Amino acid sequence: MxxxxxxxxxxxxxxxxxxxxxxxxxxxxxxxxxxxxxxxxxxxxxxxxALALPPSAATEAGLSLSATCTIAELDRIELPPAWIAAPLVGQSCRALLGSFKIWNRATVGGNLCLALPAGPMIALAVALDGVCTIRTGAGGERRMAVAEFVLGPQATALAPDEVLLRLDMPASALKRRAAFRRISLSPNGRSGALLIGTRDADGTRVVTVTASTRRPVRLVFPAPPSARDLADAIATRIDDALWYDDVHGAPDWRRHVTGLLAEEIRAELSEGA
Missing domain, CATH: 3.30.43 (Uridine Diphospho-n-acetylenolpyruvylglucosamine Reductase; domain 2)
Structure with a gap:
């Protein structure tokens, strides 16, 4: 337009x-x-x-993405074999449904800053402990977790004169076992619920809930949760006002499918523990 x-x-x-x-x-x-x-x-x-920002860099410290890295560039990145959570990258890219034109123009930073509940880069970054580097209006920089960056639909912690420069995800997060689940009302529809679960070496489980909620929600379990523990955490941490409501899913449906997908993730991450 x-x-x-x-x-x-x-x-x-x-x-x-x-x-x-x-x-x-x-x-x-x-x-x-x-x-x-x-x-x-x-x-x-x-x-x-036009900024001289390299799209991506994979180092011993982790994965660094410029805000202008496109979805197509992100999908083509080759990551170290030790980063067993790497499949989340491709899965999250494919959750952004669009033509090759969109993939080659849409950016990681744009997906984060637009802050739509269904933004798959938000889910990926929150699940992998992503941290934003932000240029302030005064010319300095500040850093903050993506989990705190996204406040709600099309609302972020950015001031009007601030701009997101970079997203960093640590290698320790990329080495976690992970599970991905997504559902929509139609085969090619926008995500109605997108959940990512991770299991750390010390047994800590984290379930990141997005798309079904107005902002990302992280459910942290220091020990393997039971099905009841998980259901209680969802009921306690996500109140009625937090469930998202739009043409892509009613709140009661989103609550129901979130519970189903979270239980699938819990069961998958418990295998071979």
Missing amino acids: DLDTISSVLTPREPGSLPGWRAGDAWLAGGTWLFSEPQPHLARLIDLT
């Missing part, structure tokens, strides 16, 4: 040359959402894709 209120587009080449923020500005990454509907309040776009 043409944005006919835009009067200028800036293309800074490095984070240090990002312009000062003003009313009517918008950060432009992939633009797959920005150009999907009218944005009459915008007058200037700041194109982040």
Whole structure:
């Protein structure tokens, strides 16, 4: 869609040359959402894709992704064999249903910052202890966990003049055993519930609930939970107001399928323990 209120587009080449923020500005990454509907309040776009940011880096410390890394680039990354949670990357990419055009434009950072409950990059990052690096309006940087970054549908902890630069996921999280579950109302529909479970070497289990809730929810179990423990945790930690309600699923359905998928994950992670 043409944005006919835009009067200028800036293309800074490095984070240090990002312009000062003003009313009517918008950060432009992939633009797959920005150009999907009218944005009459915008007058200037700041194109982040021109920044000299490497899409990804896999090191001994873990996996680092630039905010402008596309879904297609993420899906092509080859990760070390010791990172047994690596299949989550491809599974999460495929949870973002879209054409090859979308995959080659949509970005990891855009998925996080749009903060839709069904955002699969949110589920991946929260499940793998992802940490955001944010450039502040004053030109400095701050870091925060993705679990705290996403506050609700299209709401994040970013101030208007801040921009997400990078996402880091530690190697320790990528070495955990993991299980992935997703469901939607139709075969090619938006996620109605997307859950990821992980099991650490010390026996700690974590079930990350997304898509069915307005923001990510992490259920942590220091010891292997029973089916009743898991059901009680879901009932206690996720109150009625937190279940998401839109055309892709009613709250009572989302609550029900979340319980079913969480139990499947619990059973899978208990195998061979």
